[in-house]
Amino acid sequence: MSTGILGHDPRLPLYQQLREEMLAKIAEGHWLPGAPIPTETELTRLYGVAIGTVRKAVDTLVNEGLLLRSQGRGTFVRRPNFDASLFRFFRQVDAKGQRLVPTSRIIGKQLLAPKAEIAEALSLNREEQAIRLERLRLIEGRPLFHEEIWLPASRFMALLDIDADAFGDLLYPFYESQCGQCVASARETLTVGVADSACAQHLAIGPGAPVVVIQRTAQGYDRKPLEYRVSQAAAEGFRYQIDIS
Structure with a gap:
């Protein structure tokens, strides 16, 4: 045969x-x-x-x-441009109308046993650990997004030995260069929630203030989950635009 x-x-x-x-x-x-x-x-x-x-x-x-x-x-x-997706919803411009590009700052990095919903999103079994990154995305020094990012530890262990200041503004090229992991596709879900005390502090808004929540699950070319991310931003300034013809 x-x-x-x-x-x-x-x-x-x-x-x-x-x-x-x-x-x-x-x-x-x-x-x-x-x-x-x-x-x-x-x-x-x-x-x-x-x-x-x-x-x-x-x-x-x-x-x-x-x-x-x-x-x-x-x-x-194909190398997709995932960062552009966030700015379908948030358009940040300066006084001259020029688009502002956010910078990023890693403010936390841990190796943890993930909660059940995180393990499910990453297709991890009960014994597997995950790396949790906490990140701020800023415009002219002002926090725009607070992000919680989860990665399978088995694929991203090298990140634990890298100083947070070395991560740079774009994570996906960094995953590729440091861990050999290439993101090929992602699915995003957008909802509205309220800021808890920690998120509110990071975004300089009041606890309970409305926030836009973008959940993303990213996959590699082998279709296995590489990243689960929750990005939160103040609902003020949120916009949605789509052309229909």
């Missing part, structure tokens, strides 16, 4: 077996975010399949948002 492409389930259509193999190349870091993948001709030769099979596998990964075609340049592993 055939074992399929490099051991992938032979019951799957050939293009799906190839998709699984290409996805494994990305998840294992053989094909890096932002870098081109082999050409269709090279993939045809490498896996011994027809050009139509290659194109269908590539089309599937493009449609899933994991690959990006660039006319005349090739096909690349």
Whole structure:
């Protein structure tokens, strides 16, 4: 009986077996975010399949948002811009109308046994630990977001030995450079809540003041959870805009 492409389930259509193999190349870091993948001709030769099979596998990964075609340049592993999502809802500009870019500050870092809902979000079993980061995102020194970020300790243990000041403003490139973990996709849920005393202190608002809460679960290219994040911001200044046609 055939074992399929490099051991992938032979019951799957050939293009799906190839998709699984290409996805494994990305998840294992053989094909890096932002870098081109082999050409269709090279993939045809490498896996011994027809050009139509290659194109269908590539089309599937493009449609899933994991690959990006660039006319005349090739096909690349897509690197999503997750930070832009927060500013669909919060538009911060200076007196001249120029968009302000937030800075970030890690204010806490711990290794903990996560609560049940955190463990479930990260697909952790009862014995596994998680790293909790606490972060502020600031505009001109003024807190805009308070964030609680949870990471599987098994994948991010290296972060515990890094000084908080070394984290920088963007976490996902930092995860990649320090831990070899690449975030590929995320799902966000937006709700409204009230600030507890700790959050209120960080955001310089009153306890019980309304806050916008953005929960995000981020996944790697292997579709396993890499991060669970709760971002809170004062509801004042919140805006939502969408074009409908």
